[in-house]
Amino acid sequence: MKIMLSCCLAAGLLSSCASIDKRKHTWSATGFDLNILFFQIPNDSHTLAEELVPMDGKAKIVSVASTPQDWRTVYGFLNRLFGVGVTQISGTNE
Numbered sequence: 273m274k275i276m277l278s279c280c281l282a283a284g285l286l287s288s289c290a291s292i293d294k295r296k297h298t299w300s301a302t303g304f305d306l307n308i309l310f311f312q313i314p315n316d317s318h319t320l321a322e323e324l325v326p327m328d329g330k331a332k333i334v335s336v337a338s339t340p341q342d343w344r345t346v347y348g349f350l351n352r353l354f355g356v357g358v359t360q361i362s363g364t365n366e
Contacts, residue, residue: 290320317357
């Protein structure tokens with residue numbers, strides 16, 4: 273049981289990350305989190321992606337896409353039970 277718990281914790285810490293891809297005129301910030309029994313490891317994917325959005329005054333957010341994280345839909349409930357949360361924020365540099 274301890275080995276199983278250790279493996280789940282390690283997988284959660286390794287699979288949860290955030291990254292940003294910057295091009296000349298566009299950028300895209302992405303955040304991932306692991307959902308196990310309604311806990312989001314390490315944090316909400318939207319917060320992870322939002323922390324990487326450029327705040328230089330030239331960035332303009334064009335779109336935000338995210339997996340369902342609410343409990344009002346079957347897919348959102350199942351995703352929060354065991355799943356991966358993904359949020360992508362895209363924009364341009366003016």
